[in-house]
Amino acid sequence: MIAEEATSWPLVTAPTYKGGLGFNYKWNMGWMNDMLKYMSYTPCERDKNHNLLTFSIMYAFSENFILALSHDEVVHGKKSLLDKMSGDYIQKFDSLRMFYGFMFGHPGKKLIFMGGEFGQFIEWRYYEELEWKLLKYPQHDSLKTYISKLNEFYKSEPALWGKDSTSDGFQWVNHKNHNQKLITFIRKGDNLEDFILVVCNFTKNEYINHSIGVPRMFEYMEVFNSDKDIFGGSNQVNSEIIKPMNRELDDQPFSISINIAPLCTLFLKPILKKGGI
Numbered sequence: 040m041i042a043e044e045a046t047s048w049p050l051v052t053a054p055t056y057k058g059g060l061g062f063n064y065k066w067n068m069g070w071m072n073d074m075l076k077y078m079s080y081t082p083c084e085r086d087k088n089h090n091l092l093t094f095s096i097m098y099a100f101s102e103n104f105i106l107a108l109s110h111d112e113v114v115h116g117k118k119s120l121l122d123k124m125s126g127d128y129i130q131k132f133d134s135l136r137m138f139y140g141f142m143f144g145h146p147g148k149k150l151i152f153m154g155g156e157f158g159q160f161i162e163w164r165y166y167e168e169l170e171w172k173l174l175k176y177p178q179h180d181s182l183k184t185y186i187s188k189l190n191e192f193y194k195s196e197p198a199l200w201g202k203d204s205t206s207d208g209f210q211w212v213n214h215k216n217h218n219q220k221l222i223t224f225i226r227k228g229d230n231l232e233d234f235i236l237v238v239c240n241f242t243k244n245e246y247i248n249h250s251i252g253v254p255r256m257f258e259y260m261e262v263f264n265s266d267k268d269i270f271g272g273s274n275q276v277n278s279e280i281i282k283p284m285n286r287e288l289d290d291q292p293f294s295i296s297i298n299i300a301p302l303c304t305l306f307l308k309p310i311l312k313k314g315g316i
Contacts, residue, residue, distance in 0.1 A: 041105060042066065052103040067104040067147055070095040075112060078138055081125050082220060082242040089217035092241070095145070096214075100206045104147040113152055113163045120151075121158040126302075130243070132158060132178045133272065133302035136185050136265040137239060140304025143193050144226060144237035146203045157183040181271030188270070192263045192306070198228035198235045212236070212252050213289045219244070221299075223251050223289065235262070236307040243301045245275065252291030256283050257309035259295055266300035275300035280310065 042051050042060070045068035053059025077091040113119050124134035135158060143149060154169045157179045161170065173179040193199050202208020212223040220241040227234045236259070238251060253259065259281040266272035281295045288294035299305060 040064075043107075043109075044068075049101075063103060064105045064148060065102045066107040066109070066150075067095065067099075067102075068107070068109075069098070070104070070106055070145070070147070071108060071112065074138070074142075075108075075123055077241075078134060079123050079125055082244075085220050085241055086217040089220075092222060093214045096209065096211070099146045099209070100204055103204045105150050106142055106145060106147040107150040108142075108152055108155060109150075110152050110163060113154070115162075117162070119159050119162055120155045122160055126243075129178070130302060132182060133266070136182065136270055136272070137241070137302045137304045139186065139189060140263075140265045140306075141237070141239045143189055143199065144224070144235075144239075144304065144306070146209050146226075148200070148203060149193075151186075156186040178271050181269065185265065185270035189263070196235060196262075196306075198226045198233050201228055202226075210254075212291060219246070221246070221249070225254065232309065232311055234309070237304065238297065238299060238307065239304045240299045240301060245301050246299050248296045249299060250284075250288055250294050250296050252287070252289030253283060253293050253295050253309075254291050255309055256285070256293050257311065258282060259307045259309055261297075261305055262308045263306040264300075264303065265305065266303040272303070273300055275303070277305070277307075281307070 040062050041064045042062040043066050044051055050059035051065045052062050055061040073091040077088055080088055121131055121135050124131040126134060157174055159170050208227050210225040212225060214222050223238045225234050225236055261277040264276050266275050268274040277297050284294050286294045
């Protein structure tokens with residue numbers, strides 16, 4: 040059972056024999072409200088509201104949460120999910136792909152409302168069907184492809200969902216870079232070598248040879264990028280193997296350099312082989 044619950048009532052998903060309500064999951068309405076507010080700001084405004092990006096981790100493991108982008112947020116003048124994004128037509132699509140990437144990296148199960156998977160522009164209307172006609176237009180069709188591939192990628196990587204409700208499945212690498220509006224974190228699987236680095240760029244700036252800290256002296260590879268051309272992006276990708284450097288950064292013992300497109304989320308994995316540290 041899933042609780043559509045927005046208060047701070049404790050133990051909603053705790054078992055009844057421990058004094059809880061016994062629900063399996065609870066909607067994380069705080070995360071949704073914070074993130075949609077943050078995404079509505081222009082990049083110039085975001086450095087003053089950086090806490091909206093990071094606050095959810097303070098309570099992310101207090102319940103078994105679902106990150107719900109609910110029907111309540113796409114009606115009554117609140118705008119559709121795509122139209123909530125700041126920027127021009129293309130930037131709205133870039134931002135929504137980036138936002139979905141961040142959402143799929145963040146701890147918690149995922150739930151989007153119908154129409155969000157292809158970028159409906161008008162609000163939800165209960166009395167008529169979705170705007171399926173939009174799939175004739177490249178950006179909407181590419182967004183639908185993106186959501187499909189993002190789901191496939193998510194399901195294939197247990198590090199992204201196996202430890203959603205426990206703090207040992209998540210680690211910040213850098214959550215304080217409010218000037219560049221970049222955040223980096225790690226999702227962890229069951230063993231030490233099963234982890235994924237998630238990097239999110241919430242600005243219109245492209246970063247070349249940007250350095251981030253990494254926990255292990257492995258080579259890394261990009262395994263998913265919201266800016267690929269098949270998704271409607273500019274195809275700013277890290278196609279080569281990413282070499283590690285024996286240089287401490289972000290409270291990590293090693294570091295790597297990557298390129299990241301504007302309004303982009305990318306996922307990196309270590310290439311496991313003998314000799315890594």
